[in-house]
Amino acid sequence: MVDQAIIDHLNEILKHEWTGVAQYSQAGFIVEGVWREVYAEKFLADAKESFGHAQRVGDKIVALGGVPVATRNEVKQSRDLQEVLQFSLAFEAKAVEMYSKAIDMAEGNKALVIFLEDILTEEQDGVDEYTKLLRNSEGAAAGAKSSQKTA
Numbered sequence: 001m002v003d004q005a006i007i008d009h010l011n012e013i014l015k016h017e018w019t020g021v022a023q024y025s026q027a028g029f030i031v032e033g034v035w036r037e038v039y040a041e042k043f044l045a046d047a048k049e050s051f052g053h054a055q056r057v058g059d060k061i062v063a064l065g066g067v068p069v070a071t072r073n074e075v076k077q078s079r080d081l082q083e084v085l086q087f088s089l090a091f092e093a094k095a096v097e098m099y100s101k102a103i104d105m106a107e108g109n110k111a112l113v114i115f116l117e118d119i120l121t122e123e124q125d126g127v128d129e130y131t132k133l134l135r136n137s138e139g140a141a142a143g144a145k146s147s148q149k150t151a
Contacts, residue, residue: 006105006112007066013098014057018072020050020091026077027084035081046088046126053119060115085134092126099123 028043058068076087099120106112 003105004066006102007061007064009098009102009105010057010061010064011066011069013095013102014054014061014069015072016091016095016098017050017054017057018070019075020095021047021054022072023047023075023077023087023091024050026075027088030077030079031081031084032079033081039081039084043084043088049122049126053122056115056119060112064112082134085130089127089130089134092123092130095123096120096127 024043024047028040028047031039031043061068076091078084078087099116103113103116103120106116
């Protein structure tokens with residue numbers, strides 16, 4: 001039997017993933033200028049990844065006997081590309097933190113741990129990618145602090 005606390009935490013993760021769908025989609029829509037061709041596709045791909053995670057987590061919540069949430073958190077948006085990249089790094093770092101906590105909570109349920117670790121790996125890849133994109137820029141210092149807290 002699965003503890004209700006893990007289902008509740010998975011629902012918090014699901015809300016986060018729904019937020020990612022909206023936030024990354026919005027970023028892909030509004031990015032302008034010379035970098036649009038580079039970043040619009042990246043942000044829309046990240047929205048698709050968040051949607052994939054939401055699907056997987058929602059299905060897992062149902063499999064564990066819960067009901068998936070259909071709400072999201074506040075979407076952070078900006079027309080400033082540097083700020084959007086910082087929001088993206090913070091989003092990915094928060095996801096790493098949330099999945100890591102879920103793994104700790106799922107201790108003893110090997111299949112659930114592996115399921116969560118697979119997504120965690122993708123989230124950590126996101127942290128790594130946004131850290132590299134922000135490196136040598138004004139936003140790098142703020143982002144590095146966020147990812148160090150979750151490492």
